[in-house]
Each structure stands twice: as C-alpha cells, then as structure tokens.
Amino acid sequence: MLDLPATFRGSPVDEDGEPWLGYIRVSTWKEEKISPELQETALRGWAKRTGRRLLEPLIIDLDVTGRNFKRKIMGGIRRVEAGEARGIAVWKYSRFGRSRDGVAVNLKRLEDAGGQLESATEEVDARTATGRLQRGILFEFAAYESDVRGEQWRETHDHRRYKLHLPATGRPRFGYVWHPRRLPDPERPGQFILQEERYVAHDVLGPAMADRFRQYIDGDPFYALVGELNTDGHRTTRGGHWSEQTLIRYMDSGFCAGLLRVHNPKCQCAPEVRGNCPDVLFIPGAQEELISAELWQMYQERREAMRRTAPRARRATYELSGLMRHTQCRGNLAANNAQRVVDGQTVKVPGFSYRCGRRTVSGPTACPGVWIKREHAEGEVFKWLAREAAPGIDAAPSIPQQRTEVRDDRVQAARERARLQREADQLASALVNLRTDRAMNPDDYGPGEYEAARDRIRTQQAANTKAMERVAEVEATPHRADYESLIVGTVEEWETLNARERNEILKQLVRRVAVTKTEDGVRVEVHPVWEPDPWAPESEGAAVQ
Template sequence: MESLGGRVESALEPIDTTTAAGRFQRGMMGEYAAFQSELIGEGWQETHHNRRARGLPAIGGKRFGYHWIRNQGETERYEINPEQAGVLAWMYAAYNSGSGGPGIARELNRRGITNAREKPWHAKTVRDVLDSGFGAGLLRRVPVDADGVKITGPFQQIVWDQGAHPAIITSDEWEKYKRTRVQRGQQHPRRVAARYTLSGLVQCGDCTAAMTRRDRTGNRERPYVQLICRRSTDSGGVCMVTVSEHRAIDAVKQWLTELADDIGDAAESARRSEHLQLTTRATAEEAQRELDRIDKQLATLRRHLIAERMTEAEYDQTRAELLAEQQTAVERLALAKQQAATEETEPARVVALGLLAEWDTLPVTRRRDLLSRLIRKVQVTPPERRYGLAGISIIPAWAPA
C-alpha cells in the first residue's frame, strides 16, 4: 500500500509509521498476529490428529446413515441410523447396477428423502457421500499442502483409513463400488447415462449383434427412427435386420401391460414396494448386527467364567438372558428374509405397474434403468416374407441364459 502512495493507520494504537520506532512497533504487531494465527492452526491440526487416532473423522458433523452421538459424559461416536442405513445401501447398489449420481439424486428427492443436512440431494452430494467410504466403516484422508490448503486429486489417489464406527455395506460392496467408480471415469458419459429408452437392449435375432439407432428423416418434429443391425452396417455379410423404434417401444409397452395385468394406483404401489424393500433390508441388517453383538458377549462371558470373575450361577443367568435375546434376533432375521423373499416374487409386476403409469414423465435414464430390471434383451428377427414386418420378442431378465 505504501509503495503505491498510501498509508496504513491504526484507529486504536497510536503508531507513527513515519518513524523507525513506529515501523518497528507495526512489524511487531504483524508478527504477533501471525504467531496467533499459526498457533490456532497448530491447535486444530493436533485436534484433527487426535480425532483420527480415535477413529473419528477429523471434523465432526452429521453423516448420512448414522446418528452422531456427542452427549456430555459419553464418548463421542457414530451409531447406525436404521432408517437411513437401508437408503445408503441402496445408493451403493444402484450405482453399482448402472445408475449415476443425477439419477440417484432425482430418485431420492422423488421419495422425499433428504441428505444429512436435511436438504435436497444433488449429483455432487451423492458422489461425495459415496466417495467418502464412511458407510463402509472407513475415513477418507484429506491431503493438504504446506499452507493447509486441501489438495483435490482423482478418485484413484484417495486413501482411506479404518474408522471406529460400524459399517453399513460390506467390504465386497465397497470394492465393487471403487472398481465401478474408476471404470465410469474412463467411459463416455453416454454409456453411463443412456440417451434413449432402449439403449443397449435391442439385439439382432439373426446374428446376435447389437442394433444401432438411425434417424432416417432428420426432422426433429416428426422423426422416423430405425434400429439397424450394427454388424450389417459395419462389415456386411449378414442379413440387414431393421425395425422402427416406435414399433419396438410399442412391443415393450404391450409386454409390460401383459406382465402387469392391471394398472390400479400403479405409481403408489411402486413407491410402497420400494419403501418396503428398504425397510425389510434395514431390519435384516439390524438383526444381523444384534446377533453379532450377542455372539461377542457370549464369548466374553465364557472368558469371565474361566478367569473366575463370576460365579457359575451368575454365568448361567446371564447366558440364559443372552440366549433369549439371540433367539428373538434370529426370529426377526428369519422374518425379514421371508418378507424379502416374498417381495422378490412380485417385483417385476410392481415395477411394470409404476413404469407404465409414469412412462411419459420419467426421465430417459430412469426409464432405461427400470427396463433393464425386467428385460434382458429385445430380440428382432428378420421378417418371414419379403417386405414383411420384422418379428419382435421380449426376453425377460429372469429367463435362462
């Protein structure tokens, strides 16, 4: 400022910077302010290291899928939130199955599920929650430079440490997410988020090659789109099987109608079914965690008896109580699995109901995702007679390979 002709004055300290003593005093004040700032920074660094050493995130706060326990007189910890845990597990499963961050965010917002800060979801918040690895029982390291500024790097360079909180997803599911995440980064966005309803589903019934989409008119208002055998256009030597995209979609919708049988309150049925599946999964996981806890307590109880820290009467009474709790947890787990099995016998019909009811309002990526749950491929066969129409058959996802 002074090099540009200005002057710095203090409203509280009588410093005359035109004298050597005044400039010295100003320099001392600046150094003291820097000392205080660095001292605070060192204190925060020590606090962060201490928290990480205890298996806690460097900075506290709410985490989706968990209750943040920090009551006075209790050890700070994170415990699983049963309602959010099933949703978080579904988010990982949806991403591993082909859904992207925007699609997952839209689905969560459609269901009225908010994030940890009780705000609507966005693609970035979905990605941040999944990338953190917190749901896998891990803590993400946040690298900083010499000035303490966060360094942002690619996903492949992230390092995670084991946390003290329980995991919601398994290590296998986490490893699958990491592989899928890296593969997604190497793919073209169109392969991740389908641009068309039948992307990747239509197959030539003559040579089994995929069928590509061609607009024959170039008229955006009234296009005529054909699906053509890719092998016939790329290399020739095979029958050129074609079908209009409109006919193929009509065939798919007719198949969905036959699968659904009736269409009463379809969208609501689909939402209730998905909510029930999330609840059932959360109940099963909670019961399994209860069984694991009781097993550990039984093992500890046996060690206390061997070390003569308790009498046999105390051992028998405590063991009987734990066995009763174990039986209750086993029954809860069996009931949850039975409900899950019951739900698995009807998901096709339920998904078909919701898909038909909201066909025109669903985004293409969501519509394509729901179709992939029901349909393995739409097979197009050459016409039986010249100038006839190609045959279309729907191969369901549950048909033998």
C-alpha cells in the first residue's frame, strides 16, 4: 500500500455525493510538471462545487508520460466498469492522456461502461455536440503539444548523436568515467560550471568489460560472463546486479568499440515499435574505445552465428545437431525418435533419424521432405573427414616437392590492418591533443575552428573504421591449411570424443551437411568453411523462412 503524504488524504467529504475517482498525473516533461498538490486542490474544489464525492485514495501517477496508457488510469477505468464509481475527474483533460489513438480508445471504453470524464478546470458539457467538440479540440491540442515536444527532443538527440557524437542521453556507462556537461559550482551555490561532455575509459572497469568481449569470442556463454561480473563485485551503473539481458544489451550497443547504435533514419517503422526495430546503424562516437575494431568484428560474427543456431543446437545432443540441411528447401533437419521392438518389447530410440522440419510443420505442399538415418549421416560425415585428413596423415616424401608460393591475401590484409591501426591511434591521439589544447588555450580558437577540426578528425576516423572492417573480413577468410592440424587430430581422437565435443569441432570445419533425395535414396554433401559457399547466391536465412 502506497504511503501517501497527508496532502493527498484530504478531509472527510459528503458521503451522500455521487462517487467519482480523482486522477492525478505528473508528466515526465519538465515544462508541464504541474505539482500534485495543485491538481488535488483543484479536484477537491471541483467535488465541493458540484456535490460529488471523491473516493479515497486518489489515483496518482508521478513522473509518468501521457503518450501511452500503461498507467494506473487503466485501473480506474476498470473500477468504473465494475460500477464502483460514476466517472473519472482530472485537473485538465491532458492529464487523461496525450495519445490520439489511446485517448479515443480508452475514452470510448469509459463511456461505453456508462462513465464520464470531467475536467476540474475546463468547463465542458460533453453531453452536447458542442461540448464534445470542445473536448475534442482540447485533446487534440494536448496531442499537438506532445508532438512538438517530441520533435524538439528528437532534434536534441540527433544533435548529440550526429554533431557531438555523444549518446542521446547523457548518463554514466559501465567501463567509463563520465564527465557531464555541467557540474555544480562548489563556490557558488545554485550555479554550474560548464565543460565539454566526454567519456574516458575507467582504469579498472574498462579492462574488465573488454575481457568480457574476449571471453565471449573464446566461447564463454553470457551467463558465465554475468556470473563473473557479479562475483567480482562489479555492478551496473544503477548499482544493481548484472543480468544476461542487461549485459547483452550493453555489449551489442557497440559503445565499448567507440560506436553509437542508432535507428536507421530511412526506416519507416511505426514510432511505437521503433525501440525494438532491428534496422539499426553504427556511427562513430566521441568516447574512447575499450576494444579494437577487429575485436568488435569478431564479437559481431559470433553473435550472428549464435542467432542462426537454434537454442537446442547450442548445446548439442548429437554430433550433427544444427548442421543438417535439406538441399531442396534449405530448411533444417531435426532429429526424430523412433520405436523399435527389442527382445519382444517396444522401446524408444532417441535421435534415430533426421527429418525435414519444414515438411513436418507445413506439409508436403511446402516441401516433399527428406529422411535419413542419423547413423548413416554421421558415417558419411566421418568418411569425408577421413578423406580430408588423409593428405596430412600420409608420410612426406623423402625429397620435398617444389611448390610455387601461393599468394595469401590475408598476409597483405594483416599488413594493411597494422597500418590502419597505427592511423587509428594517431587520429585518437590527435583528437585528445586537440581537446587538451582547446582546454588550455581557448582564446586561440576562433568561432567554429575547433568544431571544424574535430569534425575532420572524426570523418577520418569513420573512414578508418570502415577500412578496418573490410580488411578484417579478408584477414578472417579461412584457408584449408588453417584447419589441417585440427582435421588430423580430430580423426585420430574421434573415438575418444563425446557427441557434444564432436559437434563443436565440426561446427568449426563445416558450414552445413546438405542432404538430397535421389532415386536410389539420399546423398550427403559436406560444405566446408574454406570452400566457396555453394548456397551463397541465395540467402540461407531467407530460404529457411
């Protein structure tokens, strides 16, 4: 039960008056933070003036926006529907809500239940056509005010993101020391000291967060990273314990890589779903990087690989879990159980076969389907593995064969990446030196000179980051020689490995195991990661959908 201040309790009222609910809302907008005391005084004056009786306690929403109806007002509407009250009274109609759709839907719901909505300061008789017109104008003006303020905030956020290269909202971020735009002046109470807002890497928390990226790339799950953070005593910027979703959201934001995650301005999605829209872009930020561009690229690649992997396949039960595909529909093949008679008794055989999941879910019109024994599929994959391992197992000839050196684009990419990294370090140092010089000698810079120099450096940083991403892709391109020792060692130790260990190794070597239905049965093809993807022209994700 909310312990309300005495000002909200009021004095005894006429018990014979018509029961009404009083609703108070204080907005999140600073411009319209009307005190709850003022609203309550107006409501109680209205009740006394009209002979109504306000039910105690009043319904109060503090620091809540009116642009949606995820508020206590919905409980008030339900109480009117239950016959507990005759209607809802508000200080002004804008307190009920500022969303056009939300106001229309919930006001109709209130009136359909026989209830009314009245304002203590806006005398409107909604029982007449003129009164409903007046109320509609007041609601439309409230929505207009909300739209104007929303546009102003969007302009402010865009200025911070695209001009200052700062997050839309200034607040602490884990791993950084936040220097806000203004600080209280200790010598002049009530006054502030202005400074350049910036984020500087924390000596302890910065490396701690960078280690989480490295651990994830090395294969650690998020729950393990969360456990280590909490065990080591690290807390979120709000002082709470880390959770998987909190850590994932922060690491995916790209902030630790010196980037800002923004919604694509060209996306036409509705505003109410924009917060969960996947159409996002990464733009350069002004904060220091905790991780390199190469490490960020590797993190994104593993995140994407995990998104394409079914949750059950992440902890594989069988050695081909998550790898089996049907050639015709490009869909997944799921392991299926079977029943067999053993010694006169019917027993269940787990994972007896693989069957096309699309055929199972959508029927033969979507896919004719394919079926293969798990034992057969696993045997074919091991034969392929043994064939790949044979050149490495065979003894080398007494006289080594002369080979023409094969050009490795990755070597050139590594040299280019090293050059780009030096350039990135120089640009970062130049930006730091520019900020320091401006702080020490502000009179040396004319109007706009510092901003122009800063923007030139950031433009070069953006071009450098894109170039780093391109060479990182080339450098990460696999060659068969990179996997030869793993292949040979896997074949030699195959019998000692369990299903999960085999699956983890195969996922490093194989894109997929494609099964094709033929007149004679089925054909199994293995697509290794070092060969061009035969399914590349057609998006695998689109085909599976």
